[in-house]
Amino acid sequence: MSTTNTVLKIHPKDNVIVALRDLEKGTKVVLNSEEYTLSDTISAKHKFATQAFKKGDAIYMYGVLVGRAKKDIAQGGLISTTNLEHDTETYAANNEKNKIEWEQPDVSKFITKTFNGYHRADGKVGTENNWLIIPLVFCQNRNVEVLKHALLEKLGFSKEQHLKLDVDALIADYKSGASTEAILNKDILKSSQHKEKNSLFPNVDGIHFLTHEGGCGGATSDSVALCHLLAGYINNPNVAGATILSLGCQHAQASILQDALNKMSPEHKKPIYVLEQQHIASEEVLLAEAVKKTFVGLIEANKNERKPAPLSKLVIGLECGGSDGFSGISANPTLGYVSDLIVALGGASVLSEFPELNGVEQEMINRCTKVENAKKFSKIMSTYNAKADALGAGFYANPSPGNIKDGLITDAIKSAGAAKKGGSSPVEDVLDYTEQVTKPGLNLLCTPGNDVESTTGLAGSGCNIILFTTGLGTPTGNPITPVVKVSTNTKLYNKMPDIIDFNAGTIIEGTTSIEEAGEQLLDFVIEVASGKLTKAKQLRQDDFIPWKRGMSL
Template sequence: MENKILKIHPEDNVIVALQDLKQGEVITLDNENYTLLDPVKAMHKFIAEDVAIGEGIKMYGVFVGVAKEYLPKGRQLNTSNIQYPANDYTIDKGKTDWQRPNVENWQAASFWGYHRNDGTVGVANYWLVIPMVFCENRNVDLMKEALLENLGYRTQKKYNQFTKNLVDLYSTGKDLVDIVNADFEDASLHAKDRIFPNIDGVKFLTHQGGCGGIRQDSEALCGLLAGYITHPNVAGVTVLSLGCQNAQVSILEKEIHKRSPAFDKPMFILEQQKIGKESDLLTEAIKQTFAGLAEVNKQQRKEASIKKLCIGLASGGSDGFSGISANPAIGYTADLLVALGGKVILSEFPELCGVERGVSDRCLREENAARFTELMKKYSASAVNAGSTFDMNPSQDKIKEGLISDVITSAGAAQKGGTSPIVDVLDYPEKVTRPGLNLLCTPGNDVESTTAEVGSGATMVLFTTGLGRSTGNPIAPVIKLSTNTALFNKMNEIIDIDTGTIISGEETIEEVGSRILNFILEVASGRQPVKAVVNGQDDFIPWKRGISL
């Protein structure tokens, strides 16, 4: 019989509804009966025992709030009867005992990737075109127009053809109602074969930074761009500079050397104020890029150990099932990869608000726990100074889906990080260097955090969503996972994996997490395309160190 409710952790006094429940309904779980005093929608929660005013409420085995009023057993929890008191948190000696998962099935696992001279291995092979400042975005766009279709990288013009069909109907004098109701066959047009078959694409990282603002913004931008240039998935780069911007090429070169002292990828830097005419700049940039592509096209995939993978963990459009299905599933995948010697990145610091103590306790070194605490407090203080707070992070859509407080959201979001010890704590846009679970300070904004994770070295990203989110990244495959089957069936054009089988009881968290790891190996070897890549979803948003939750 399908379960209607779920108690996530033995210490919890909160029960999660897995489907819509009626007021007065009596439900049994683990030989205990619960009579519902209110209707409870799927993904929302009710209290499992009588709780007095001010008494604690636990979910995921962690403290998520106190009762603002007397809560009798069976009462639905909502924003009006639960609150999280603002308590300071301190550093404790790390609790790093870890129950390693069984990785016997993957001890000899490998993938086929692109080996770089610095010892890293990419799961893809891209050429980058990067502007140092937003003033060069137009020139980058002109290069994009000149290169993509002619090199065979523009794979579809489905909606261009769709619009042409509408224009043709309008030109023949068809009635507007007939035009709107017209049904056309799939008119996707596929580009010619790639001129350089071993290059997965040419990617253009336009942005709005590089000048204006504060110098720290330009330095952070140069660090992020250096992270992309030195990234294992990148074969070479063309850099366009105006010349007078804050983000100077010298800063970029310093950041590149910091990440890769023996950097040897082809990199062409062209400065418009030195060259002069736009036509001269663009013809030279296109010629050099073409020559670079011809050279790196000689690279081919070779076998590599699974420990060469670096996986980013992210989420967007979360719902009340996120912390029950998709997040713990990729958390188990993360534990498997850590046990096998790989690297994992957990970011989105605003979504760790309220669970800081549990996170810092997992740090292997006290200095890492101290740095995490410092970064969280500094970030939180900057939000307060701007008239906001971390607890403003849950959107109204999330609240409707059962995430009634920032702490419940955070407790569920933290499930993405699995249970392994934390080996390092990094500030944006630092590079990940240690095998194991790494924390990276980023906003909760999904595109900014995903952009940052890839800049720090993630060769692909696991991205969970409960409401539907179509994000991707220019150079790293973003594998999207739905928290529920209904969403997967509705939006499977943009979602790769359904973890709703955990909610239905068809699979366990461990079974889904193992399935995800097998999927990762197929993607890393170039055998399994992900929806974000197929759809050309190339989101890239650098984080300015202002307030972005």
């Protein structure tokens, strides 16, 4: 990686250079004794050509093919959607085991460190201690909402609200005849202190309600996948137990969920209460029973207290959303270094978002320690892309307007940077959606690139912490797993302090190395794993969207 204060060449093979700040047309840039005169204005995060390209020429970034010129491009010219189209190398898994040489990072600073977590009967350790209330089908959502209103305030959990809006003040002004202008100028923000501990159940971090729109209708396979996802949530070490509401006749049967959970963890010993409305006298009785059983479950959950655990008990999800042209340079490599540290310490990390590994498939295949995992990854990728392509939007269509505006102009560019979250360690396992993390080391998990669908999948496969990079800003969180938001640039960190936890923008500024930022981030992760609240948790950003395996990138 070659850099000055103004530009960056990521890999020696690259024939494009990244601008680290806005550069005017005509600016002369010197890098590695080579001088380039910009033939266009290049905004920060965007790229310019190191040579003159002819139509059809291959363009490389991160050392991999990321596209081809759609027309001639002058040396020093801006690379954009008008002159670059998506293209990637072909990939294949062979029948021979890969020879993998990996240089582990120095973990001497962390080898004796621990976090304070909740120890489960199956040997896993949670970073939170949550109770779940789950509908098996969408027609139980109303009953879940009734339970939510009945339980949260009375049990003291609603006091966790970070911000209150003083609507009463608006009502009073309206009744007194205030003008619309006065109402619009009214300050109705009333900040309240977050209550760190619930007075009734101090060892319970929260009650969470996983409402959704599935469970019946549509493809039966989606209902079965939903049951496996919900079983994964119950199996997650951050969960103490669950109350499950079922209608009775839906595709998502309680027996499917229970079978899935028993296969995931036969010795889980978590209290699970299933209430089926069609077998109960009335809705009122159903709700009363749900409240009583949940209360008893909370009493049991509260008996578990935080105790020290080695860092090998961390299962860290690796996610990005609202990405920009700095994502693959600052925040994503920082996560990659954290991933390598965790793997070296005996823990697990999980790289998801398979549409955002498009173009680096061969690298992932070459890092697989087992032939069967390489073949499984190759098959999942090709099948997923083919299905999406048949529905009118293959992996090439993944970048969002925000991605493109901030420099990620093809899916291959986005993917090559996104893959940096996975560090450099060998791939120990490849998991399809809802499959559980059972092996230490780097795992690949098939999820879509959609932020919430992917974080939902990561938690459902067992992650007890999720690290989430963003260059544009997103409030995404998860009901049961803390989501640590990492900004790619300092401007975002300063602009959105209410949603960003950690700043990797110092790497762009040259004041911090990737390794230094990674160690600082791991220290922060240890605090979160021990109970420190992330910004998403403070905001109660409990996002939960099950993936229907249709066209979702």
